[in-house]
Amino acid sequence: MVPFWILQLAELLAAVALADLSLHVDRGGLLVAGTAVFALLAITANGPLGLVRVVPRRLHVHAVCVVAVVFALAPVLPQVRPDVSGIIIIEFGAVGLFRLATLTSTVVTVRAPRGSARAAAHATDRPAVPTSSMGPAPGSALGSAPGSAMGPTAATGSTATSAPSTGAEAAPRAATETVSTPETAGRWIGRQATAAAQHAGIAAEAAALTAEKHAPAARAQAGRAVRSAGRLTGRLTRSVASASGPRSGSSGPAPGSSGPSGPAPAAGEPSETTDIQGPEDPK
DSSP states (O other): OBOHHHHHHHHHHHHHHHHHHTTSSTTTHHHHHHHHHHHHHHHHBSSTTOSSOOBOHHHHHHHHHHHHHHHHHGGGSTTTOOOHHHHHHHHHHHHHHHHHHHTBOOOOOOOOOHHHHHHHHHHHHSOOOOSOOSOOOTTSTTTSOTTOTTHHHHHHHHHHHHHHHHHHHHHHHHHHHHHHHHHHHHHHHHHHHHHHHHHHHHHHHHHHHHHHHHHHHHHHHHHHHHHHHHHHHHHHHHHHHHHHHHHHTOSSOOTTOOBTTBSOOOTTSOOTTSOOOOOOOOO
């Protein structure tokens, strides 16, 4: 079932929507009338959103159903009939409110105060005080002779005398109940500590198994990383040495090296720089 305040909220929203849409349709007088009627129903209902709260909930639900039916059949009259868009708006609003009203609960929920529930719980926890826990006294009505005038008085006295003993018995019971609460708490804490220790042991075993399983792969990976770093260091060292070698030997030509004009001619070989003379001109 739908709460009653949802029906009131739907009526207020329908009133606002009809008031806004009446400005955009031709001959929107029926929409204005629906706005006024639904707003009046919402504020006069005996619900959480009502302002006046003079209409009972059941009567309010019946009134919403009747108004929705009349509102849906009103476009039949040509005098108040709006245009097509206005008719569609009216029919949708009327059908929706009618369906919501049929599903609304009219039961009023009364919540008990918080203090009353606690007082009732404490009252049920208190032990019952018996009227008498002992047999009749020797001078009571049951033990006296028939016709004695002191019978009822003696019976009353015995009951009154046994009342203090009952109160004395109730005090140790309350003390026992008070002591049992810390004992229960201690046992609960012990169980929780034992469970936590068991979980910690299981987690440690799982971590050890995981480390033992993945240790060889980690060591192999570390060895590969170290070898790769060594090879990279060797390559960098060789490249630096090869780059610094020619720079250190470029201060001058080595003995026996070729000069700027090429290698020196050997003995008995003509020099490449000798001039080649042609035949002499006859004079």
